[in-house]
Amino acid sequence: MDSVISVNALSKTYDNGFSALKNVNLEIHRGEILALLGPNGAGKTTLISTITGIVSSTSGTVLVDGYDNVTQYREARSRVGLVPQELTIGAFESVYATVAFSRGLFGSKPNPAYIEKILKSLSLWDKKDDQLRMLSGGMKRRVLIAKALSHEPTILFLDEPTAGVDVELRKDMWRLVEELRADGVTIILTTHYIEEAEEIADRVAVINGGEILLVEDKAELMQKLGKKELRVELKSPAASIPEGLKEFDVALAEDGNQLVYTYQTNQESTGITAVLQAINAAGLSLKDIQTSQSSLEDIFVDLVREQA
């Protein structure tokens, strides 16, 4: 697999002695959407800031498209767009000037047509002459995204892009992410809305306490760690779990009206047939059956809890 970013044995200890990244190794594939998940204080922003060169590392190396992010900073940085978690933005400049200026900082030639395109796709075009201080928080976030895209980066970092934004912006954002992906842009995002990661990411990395716990293809992760539930609704309630079902992971629910069987999705045999046979043998009649699968969120919570 072609890596666009290689993080090797990266560590970061802040000036106060706090160790925020501990020997992180991570390969980011060209063109993928990687979701970086972790609880507050896990080290997500530190990792992104260190990769993009905003924060210096204590040890280890980062290659961005083959360029060392310290010794070849300009080449590395010009490929990267960053939408920071914190709203850091000027006051008196106009929206248009801010975005166009940002492009110039990376040494890219002016391209008014491109700037117009990104401002339009972020619904900022009618605000292009407004001063930044006049914008709402959500509008400022849109400007930060436009700034990050101003120099046509091939790698985009989005640090909590949807924290505190309304539904409209969230939709705009995900549509933009899809468009960028179609153009071959690699996207790394952190989010606390795990359903979003579940929907959009190709791979998922989980970080906690400055350590990467796992990096995995999303579909494989859900297959491997996911649990499924079979709910059997009974015609009449059962007073207790029938003898023949006690060897299975079965529980009674809804005042005995339902039997709930939990099983791992990665096992060769699910045991469903045996469970249904045992229910039948116990003389219970079925009214309805339904199955459900655990979400990425359930898996994430389990993982982080296990480590704690």
Ligand SMILES: Nc1ncnc2c1ncn2[C@@H]1O[C@H](COP(=O)(O)OP(=O)(O)OP(=O)(O)O)[C@@H](O)[C@H]1O
């Ligand atoms: N400048 C700093 N000096 C000392 N410690 C810091 C500094 N910046 C961050 N930290 C600490 O490093 C740890 C990781 O912080 P970081 O901001 O990377 O977490 P995060 O995963 O992005 O969290 P969140 O989900 O809240 O954004 C935290 O314990 C934080 O307090």
Ligand SMILES: [Mg+2]
């Ligand atoms: Mg953060």
